[in-house]
Amino acid sequence: MKLTILGCHSATPKIDAHTSSQLLDVNGNLFLIDCGENTQIQLRKFGVKFSRIKNIFISHLHGDHFYGLVGLISTFRLLGRESELNIYGPKGIKEIITLQLNYAKSWTNYNLIFHELTSSKSEVVFENNKLVISTIPLNHRVYTNGFLFKEKIGLRKINLNAPNLAFVDRSFYQNLKLGKDYVDEDGNVISNSELTLSPNPAKSYAYCSDTQYDESIIPIIHGVDLLYHESTFLEEHTEIAFRTKHSTAKQAAKIAKLSNSKKLILGHFSTRYHDFSKFIDETKKDFRNVELAYDGKIIEF
């Protein structure tokens, strides 16, 4: 997986501080997560081919997470998009987008499909043969979901250096990938382990923004390779974090530790801060493998 942070700042966009949006590349399939104002410009900056985005996930209906969506949908149309686009987000998102398209006497020349979310429990919202995407119910001022991207265990890989591979007909390769032993016409067996290698490890990524500290997400995200957890505030503003249903960096670290996450990325910083090193300082005691998000950061894992 390859994660590109397009924007990781809260509330209002500034010249060099974009609001929430991320692009997750899972084996060449692109998933856009949140879409603050200006996301389409950020996508252009990073040379993303728009037509490759087929699924967009919106956490909640606060502007800094979705005000760029209607513009992106319009731009897709103007660029002549034909392939369908799926939008996953809270109930209401369809009404907001279609109201604006209707007033513009506009339309999409591609299939625009809304998957409106209402459940307060984790649910699978996307699945193909390689990946499952589930919601992570979060605790914020409005109905909010994070999203868990979890690869399925893949097929075993043909070991092209295996000496005995020469005896196996290519038509049997798919069976090898599925873990079967090879048996020739005379009944001789070559065990699968002699012919194949283990599949790539299944990776997982959890996006949790916006939310207050909430341990109920721990079983859902347990053991993820990468956790993005909002940390809008520092410890000195714990009371504001509680009141506005946001988290501090220290709280994000606790969630990372309790969920046994392998790595933590902090983001969604309040515009009041300028020295971001304090976010790391307040985190390290509870969780060492932590990094700050910044607009343009790329993490491959």
Add this chain to the structure above:
Amino acid sequence: MKLTILGCHSATPKIDAHTSSQLLDVNGNLFLIDCGENTQIQLRKFGVKFSRIKNIFISHLHGDHFYGLVGLISTFRLLGRESELNIYGPKGIKEIITLQLNYAKSWTNYNLIFHELTSSKSEVVFENNKLVISTIPLNHRVYTNGFLFKEKIGLRKINLNAPNLAFVDRSFYQNLKLGKDYVDEDGNVISNSELTLSPNPAKSYAYCSDTQYDESIIPIIHGVDLLYHESTFLEEHTEIAFRTKHSTAKQAAKIAKLSNSKKLILGHFSTRYHDFSKFIDETKKDFRNVELAYDGKIIEF
């Protein structure tokens, strides 16, 4: 008047090509005209103090003219704005904005006043003691208005170098500004022209975007100091201009000529063009005092 072009490109925003938005400064009063996505970032680039914007004019409900409005309204709130904000635009704009604020369980801690426009005739939408703003009904695919900003003839100015000014009591200055002669207790008259200077000339600005070629606007904008007229297309695409209800540069020049405008600014360029000098080439024959808009251009007049 001082006009700052924040964005002058049509359809979709690009890294260095912002969609429609302009800031007009009339004696220190700021008027925002259209508000494409990213306008708040453009305003920050030009160091505009947000609280000074009290009136926003939206020409029509195509995304490249208003997708940045809801974000700007939200940012005003987050920055603690208290002074009222007036939005002038087509019917529907209130529904679009308030729907989004409602889903966000948001509110404005300042007074947000919508002035929804429905008339197909020119009407005065704003007036104070120095300025009148009227709509310019345009001919586009959806209900659209341009806006005419017209200064009123100001007061005469006290001539501080006038020798006879020493004989006049300060309490009479307001009467001098209104054009009255001074008469002292003995009945001696000092004529107004000896004591005052002519008022600053009243300036006017017409914003016309988006529209197809339409001579019915000529009496409304007649004699303006500055005309911004959309020129989405070049002559080779006249047919597309007609079909999409846009104008060519040559058509914009004809309107400028017929309306006796003093100066023409071309803008709202289609993303298909890269060499903008052709827009000037196709205009000069009909109207010489023409300039291209570009993002960041400032025109004082």
